Amino acid sequence: MKILVTGTAGFIGFHLTKKLLQRGAEVVGLDNINDYYDVNLKYARLEELGIKKEEIEDNKIVVSKTYPKHRFIKVDLADSKNIDELFKKEEFDAVCNLAAQAGVRYSIENPHAYIQSNIVGFLNILEACRHNNVKNLCFASSSSVYGLNKSQPFKTSDHTDHPVSLYAATKKSDEMMAHTYAHLYGICATGLRFFTVYGPWGRPDMAPMLFADAILNNREIKVFNHGNMSRDFTYIDDIVDGIIKVIDNPAKSDSNFDAKNPNSSLSSASYKIYNIGNNAPVNLMDFIQTLEKSIGKEAKKNFMPMQAGDVESTYADTTELIKTFDYKPNTKLSDGIEKFVNWYKNFYKYK
Template sequence: MKILITGTAGFIGFHLANKLLKRGEQIFGLDSINDYYDIRVKYGRVEMTGIDKDEIKYGKLIQSKTDSNYQFIQLNLEDREGLEKLFAEQKFDKVINLAAQAGVRYSLTNPQVYMDSNITGFLNILECCRHHNIKHLTYASSSSVYGLNESQPFSTKDNVDHPISLYAASKKANELMAHTYSHLFKIPTTGLRFFTVYGPWGRPDMALFLFTKAIFENKPIDVFNHGEMQRDFTYVDDIVEGIVRVNDNPPKENPDWNPNSDDASVSSAPYKIYNIGNNNPVKLMDFITALEQKIGKTAEKNMLPIQAGDVPSTYADVSDLIRDLDYKPQTSIQDGIDQFVDWYKDFFKVN
């Protein structure tokens, strides 16, 4: 298979590219390499796939020095002409779109970048899939789409019409846009609602990275909602395994689908939505305790109120993932945190 993965300088995209390369797929990585967070981590991921960062030039396709099946290009999803040229030349079989402007809180102060990357950029991906015979588009959605939903665990059957951040709204919009293209042009599309992904090479703007950095530097950590948060923390390897299984199993048209059914995750079109979460919400304070145990130091804590755009709890119902793909994430919190801290100490040379 010739697969385009967008966001391969990003956290999940980097791990996914490595996983698919190991099984012999021909992978093309794409990333804008923006400076939303510490650029050292992004370039570090890029270099781990055998790409010389000094050779990176916008729009230039670069061959990996360590794997003949991997090539990388720096490109913005908003660059319609550049994206069209890439699709026309490379004739991909499948696309996995993980590139997006991430972050709930950042969307409160920088709304335009979410429209550019997550809406315009995603439209460009859909148009390229439409015109270049892509066999399956798998794309990242987010657990944030559940917004004001209070019924837990969150099910893909639930209504998600009440997002509470522009980031969440952009992800809900992606699902709607994908369904339209599945319906009109019969493009198989699968959206994946990720639940609080963590692990080695994780994003520096996420809680685990921020907490770890602060503890090692003897600085206090900010604990929102006075520690009453609950999150369905999901280890990155479990997320990647779910993506691979989904990618291998594109949805099919279902002429027997009933539009009056209560399942919003399917359709008569070749369209599907899955949750990928650990199915085991953890209190934020328990998460911090596991981190303190690994590091061997107690964190000084600033207890703060819940932030705008945040939800107090997330909890994934993964019953359809189990039913359809015989898969359920299962890495324990302590194991996942241990592996992250070991990576962090190695990457940042922390004693």
């Protein structure tokens, strides 16, 4: 199977690409390597996949030095011409679209970046799939789509019509666009609503790395909503296992869909949405305590009010993923944090 993974220099994309290559798939990785966060981390991930920084040029295929079945191309999703040419040349069997402009808070500062990447870019992927007969599409959504919904755990049958950030609104839009293409053109589209992914090679703008950096450098950590928050922290290996199950089993239409009484988790199109999380939310203060224990140092805490665009808690109902794929994350928070801290200290050269 030849698979396109977009966002392959990103956190989840890197881990997914590595796992797919290890199981023998042919993978073309795509990323624009933008500077939303430290590009050196992105280049380091690519080097782990056998792609040297000095070989990378815009719109040029680079062959991995480590994995013979891995090639990489630097291109922006919003570049419809080069995206379409890539699809025509490669004839992919499947596409996993993880590339996006990430970050809830940054969407308040730079909304245009989200429209270009998450809306225009995703449309280009859908169009390329349509015109190049790619029927198997998996794409990243987000738990952020639940917005103002207070009913927990979050179920895929819940309404998601009240987003509280533009980032969430673009992810909701992606789901609707994918459903349309599944209905009109028979693309088998599966969206995954990720819940707070953490682990080695993570994103510097997310809590684990922000907290680890502050603790190790004797700075305060910002504890929003005065610590009254919880997240469904999910270890990266568990997330990747779920993504691969979805890639291996393209979405199908659901005969239980009733057009007169529609359930938002079902469809007559070959389309499906899953929550992918740990199904076990952790209080923010408990998370911080686990991190402190692993690092061996107490954090200096600055308790602050809730930030705009944020939500108090996330909690995934993963019943559908369990029922369909027998999927259940099994990494304990303490074990996952230990692996993350060991990687962090090694990568950033802390003794």
